[in-house]
Amino acid sequence: MSDEAQPETEPEAPVGNARAGITAARASLADVPPEPGAPKQDPILKATGVRRAFGGLVAVDVQHLEVQRGTITALIGPNGAGKTTFFNLLTGFDRPSRGEWVFDGRRADRMRSYQVARAGMVRTFQLTKALTRMTVMDNMLIGAANQVGERFWAGLIPPVWKAQEAANRAKAMELLERFKLIDKREDYAGELSGGQRKLLEMARALMLNPKMVMLDEPMAGVNPALKQSLLEHIKDLREEGMTVLFVEHDMDMVHEIADWVAVMAAGQLITEGTPDQISADRRVIDAYLGAHHDAAQR
Amino acid sequence: MDWQFVFSQALTQAIGPTMLVYALGAIGLNLQFGYTGLLNFGQAAFAAVGAYGLALSVAAFGLPFWLGIIIGLGAAVILALLMGIPTLRLRADYLAIVTIAAAEIVRRLFRATVWAEHTGGSDGMREFSDPFFELNPFPPDATWTLGFISMDSGRLIVDFGLFDLQYSNRDLWVMAVGWALIAIFLGILGLLVHSPWGRVLKGIREDEEAVRSLGKNVFAYKMQALVIGGLIGAVAGFVFALARANVQPDAFSTDFTFYFYIVLILGGAARLFGPVLGAALFWFLYNIFAQGLSEAINSGLISTDIINQTQVGPLVFFLLGLGMVLLLIFRPQGILGNRRELMLDVR
Amino acid sequence: MRRAVLLLSAAFAGLLLGLGVNSSATAQDAFGVHGTLENQQDEPVAGVSITVADAAGTEIATVQSAEDGTWAVPLDAGGDYLVTLDESTLPDGLVVRNGKPELEVTISSDRTVLFPLDTQVVGGTDPGGDEPSTSGEESGETGGESTADPEAAENGENLGEIEDEGGATRAASLLVSGLHFGLMIALAAVGLSMVFGTTGLTNFAHGDLVTFGGVMALLFNLTFGLPVWVAAIAAVLLGAAFGWVQDWGLWSRLFKRGTGLVSMMIISIGVALLIRFATLFFFGGERKRYDEYVGQQPWDFGWLVIAPKEVVTGLIALGVCIAVGLALVYTRLGKATRAVADNPSLAASTGINVTQVVRLVWTIGGGLAAMSGVFLSISDGVKFDMGQHLLLMVFAAVVLGGLGTAFGAFVGAMLIGVFVQMSTLVIAPELKYVGALAVLIIIMLTRPQGILGRRERIG
Incomplete structure (x- = not known):
């Protein structure tokens, strides 16, 4: 199902080879040592010395992190570990105090959020940001990249952008079909349920043909029935050659889909490893328990 | 008292020169506020720099009329950049405060005595509109009758029996230009808001972070909306100045902007024809109340012990303020708005 | 009657925008000039003579500002007029700030004419200033902590x-x-x-x-x-x-x-x-x-x-x-x-x-x-x-x-x-x-x- 669902293939990741490449990418993680900052065979994202302080409070201080291309990497950690802040930094929604990172061969730490998205790293939000007073279809269409009609002068002349619009619409229809939102396409996005909005947000992100998808707590507030289908959708992204980095609390879910797990606590990357290695790691358990312990005292 | 006359006057005004000013100003505001969600509380300043740009160029510096128009539009662009650059990256209410402050700065600069020899200070300026009225194709001395339409030495009378519309030949020229401008702007905006460009604006209104995450340069779009809306505001300023053949700084007070908002909300924000309908209704209501009341006082229907002529204006504006509050509470989508869409407003 | 109301409605159209800031512009007199004389502290200035003459220079009326600083001259018709404030009748120390006690105005309705008044340097006329002038130029605007703007909320x-x-x-x-x-x-x-x-x-x-x-x-x-x-x-x-x-x-x-x-x-x-x-x-x-x-x-x-x-x-x-x-x-x-x-x-x-x-x-x-x-x-x-x-x-x-x-x-x-x-x-x-x-x-x-x-x- 995933193969035919990708309407436009990335030039550097043809579908035919994607399967083999992905399997190789996942396999390569087996040789990576489970320690923070471990180098990967083919990293799509490489961050060094990323630090963000709010006044005196250091929210994020990550020495080094590499994300393997074509895998699903989970970023976990207790509340207040700095996961979302780190996410915001990587996607340009916040400015680091210092640090640099390279995304797909390009320096990305000076990019603004929209430039990051154009470069191929597209994010979703913990609290879904559906454009409520626009139709589901318009929500999808606004996601499409490089639209001629989005330029002011071209927008005035429909013939200039009508053809591209039709192609985008066809692509949106395919994605809506795949995410089972096709019947809702003329509804306002604000009329969708919470789970449907998560699906819409993910589908909308795919309109940009991203290389890497950043999901901020994709399961938060989603009912259990929808969870399984969301998980399948995330796995499909990997099958299509995309890299996924997601923030999550739920260890079960991480176990089910993640190829690799990075753990943050108190703003720092404390360890990395496969899901099995992480479950057994004493430091992770301490970090979580410690956080709970603190929370109980407060 | 003469109800027919009051009604005729109000209808005459409802599509007359002043209404055009409100319609144009609100069309610009509709792009900024209605479609993009920008809280521009300085639309009066755009009208002011337009009007003064024209008046200063022509009356104070003796430049040709068309150059005055270009200077007025240029000033509006500069004003939009000055307001937008500091605030468009910030939260929505910051733009509101900066624009209202900028509008007040503009008004106070124009009424300052420091350069009153050019601007006329609080008296404002006149004698810049002659080149415009020289182009007037409606002759001041035409007299003819064609059914219920007649010209009486340059004065157009459209007699519908129950009521009539009357315009001087100067009014007709202003209206011809004003309505043509409205048609042009509505045509342009109609194309724009139904294009992918307009879709991005609506997305920014809903959630600019989301739009940013989809690779759109939100700041650039907001700036475009602010500039274009401001340019239309400057055009409203031209029409205002030409219709009255004078400019006065205090006409461009913050209340002027607020009336644009009333007009926009009355008609329905983010509806293409909302501003035009809202302006007609606003100005009709104002005139029917104001003139009805003064007629009633003059004819002794209402005793001057209850209200006198000076109190009519405040009373009508009080009623309009009340109407605006009630409208926003009970029919926030305006006349043309869509209730279903509005229920989703969670901001 | 009809003509009067027509004029009135024209006046109202003008009044609308002026209202927010200048409500004292009353509109029932079809033609006329009026104003309020206030010093820099927004205090009314009474007893100042103001003369209105028509374009030919013929005096129409001379009035004096009332206790509340207001003055008004009704006129029979529109046109160009010359409004002159007699500076010799101003209280000591006050001058017309822009140096224009004569104003030519074109009347098409009732019109406000403002004479901004300012304090002039006059040594020793006030209760507080018993020292002689020290810096003439600067003190020209002394007392100017108050705004010249009559509408502004003011203090001090x-x-x-x-x-x-x-x-x-x-x-x-x-x-x-x-x-x-x-x-x-x-x-x-x-x-x-x-x-x-x-x-x-x-x-x-x-x-x-x-x-x-x-x-x-x-x-x-x-x-x-x-x-x-x-x-x-x-x-x-x-x-x-x-x-x-x-x-x-x-x-x-x-x-x-x-x-x-x-x-x-x-x-x-x-x-x-x-x-x-x-x-x-x-x-x-x-x-x-x-x-x-x-x-x-x-x-x-x-x-x-x-x-x-x-x-x-x-x-x-x-x-x-x-x-x-x-x-x-x-x-x-x-x-x-x-x-x-x-x-x-x-x-x-x-x-x-x-x-x-x-x-x-x-x-x-x-x-x-x-x-x-x-x-x-x-x-x-x-x-x-x-x-x-x-x-x-x-x-x-x-x-x-x-x-x-x-x-x-x-x-x-x-x-x-x-x-x-x-x-x-x-x-x-x-x-x-x-x-x-x-x-x-x-x-x-x-x-x-x-x-x-x-x-x-x-x-």
Whole structure:
């Protein structure tokens, strides 16, 4: 199902080879040592010395992190570990105090959020940001990249952008079909349920043909029935050659889909490893328990 | 008292020169506020720099009329950049405060005595509109009758029996230009808001972070909306100045902007024809109340012990303020708005 | 009849836009010129001769300005006229500022003609200035701490009485009057800021709460004949009640309906128009004064001349601001208020009654705004749009201090007040608000979180 669902293939990741490449990418993680900052065979994202302080409070201080291309990497950690802040930094929604990172061969730490998205790293939000007073279809269409009609002068002349619009619409229809939102396409996005909005947000992100998808707590507030289908959708992204980095609390879910797990606590990357290695790691358990312990005292 | 006359006057005004000013100003505001969600509380300043740009160029510096128009539009662009650059990256209410402050700065600069020899200070300026009225194709001395339409030495009378519309030949020229401008702007905006460009604006209104995450340069779009809306505001300023053949700084007070908002909300924000309908209704209501009341006082229907002529204006504006509050509470989508869409407003 | 109404409607069309700022332009006289003569302290100037002549130079009428400074000459027809103010009939020391006592005007309806009056250097004519002129050029604009702008909310009229005492004295006077003005802004700003902090609403009607206080005190003082201090207390209590009623009757209900913040901001504009025009309707457009403390004999400290009323109102305002600050820090309700401002849903979940806290904030905010209105009116009289003009200074103060923090609002208000007054050392007094608003925009550009605010954490 995933193969035919990708309407436009990335030039550097043809579908035919994607399967083999992905399997190789996942396999390569087996040789990576489970320690923070471990180098990967083919990293799509490489961050060094990323630090963000709010006044005196250091929210994020990550020495080094590499994300393997074509895998699903989970970023976990207790509340207040700095996961979302780190996410915001990587996607340009916040400015680091210092640090640099390279995304797909390009320096990305000076990019603004929209430039990051154009470069191929597209994010979703913990609290879904559906454009409520626009139709589901318009929500999808606004996601499409490089639209001629989005330029002011071209927008005035429909013939200039009508053809591209039709192609985008066809692509949106395919994605809506795949995410089972096709019947809702003329509804306002604000009329969708919470789970449907998560699906819409993910589908909308795919309109940009991203290389890497950043999901901020994709399961938060989603009912259990929808969870399984969301998980399948995330796995499909990997099958299509995309890299996924997601923030999550739920260890079960991480176990089910993640190829690799990075753990943050108190703003720092404390360890990395496969899901099995992480479950057994004493430091992770301490970090979580410690956080709970603190929370109980407060 | 003469109800027919009051009604005729109000209808005459409802599509007359002043209404055009409100319609144009609100069309610009509709792009900024209605479609993009920008809280521009300085639309009066755009009208002011337009009007003064024209008046200063022509009356104070003796430049040709068309150059005055270009200077007025240029000033509006500069004003939009000055307001937008500091605030468009910030939260929505910051733009509101900066624009209202900028509008007040503009008004106070124009009424300052420091350069009153050019601007006329609080008296404002006149004698810049002659080149415009020289182009007037409606002759001041035409007299003819064609059914219920007649010209009486340059004065157009459209007699519908129950009521009539009357315009001087100067009014007709202003209206011809004003309505043509409205048609042009509505045509342009109609194309724009139904294009992918307009879709991005609506997305920014809903959630600019989301739009940013989809690779759109939100700041650039907001700036475009602010500039274009401001340019239309400057055009409203031209029409205002030409219709009255004078400019006065205090006409461009913050209340002027607020009336644009009333007009926009009355008609329905983010509806293409909302501003035009809202302006007609606003100005009709104002005139029917104001003139009805003064007629009633003059004819002794209402005793001057209850209200006198000076109190009519405040009373009508009080009623309009009340109407605006009630409208926003009970029919926030305006006349043309869509209730279903509005229920989703969670901001 | 028909012709008269036609003219009237033309006058109304013109009146509409002038109304917001110049309500005294009455429209029933079809043709005419009129105006109000006020000195720099917005005090009426009576007994000045004004002559109106037609284009041919034939005198039509000569009138004298009345006790309230007004004058009017009705005319039979439109056209060009020459209006001349006889400078020899001006009180000593006053001149027409722009040097144009003769104005040519074109009359098409009833028209306001303004003669801006200014203080001229005249040694030793005033009670405070017994020193000879030290710096002629600078003192030309001395006394110019007051704005030339007749519509502006003004304070510190007494300072206009000192003339040429040299730069340092002038700076001291401006500093003191700036602090006073700052305290007046602060009274209004603290309320605005607390409402913003607890509800997120930018209330454009807050300035009209200031006007409300001034008007209520005037009502008690002039209509009911109570002494000003009793009227002041009554006005503050009524202002608090008005704040309570507004929240009870309008805002709390809107919040319950889930009305958006932007909609509410625009509703607050409607409320502002409503209050302002109701005031204009019942009260008229003129500046009115209380029957006490108008021409108070100032205290002369040599380096500073100040009216006792300024000192008293300033100290009370300072005391109230400190009391509010202490209450916010130390009382249970104050802590609850800050908790709500910090995070309403968290505060609600810890058992704080958010609705009640917001109601209290509105009540206190209304009372403080009314107090500001009363104090400003004691100095400058009451005008229906005084609050509207103060509101921008209040916004500037709140933004300067960082949106939503009461302490920031106070500091911002003091800085704005001092800046506005001190800026007249270098710029024309009529532009002093322009300077303050320009600073507001520069602050936005460089430090949007305000001078005291912390950079917000995203996500």
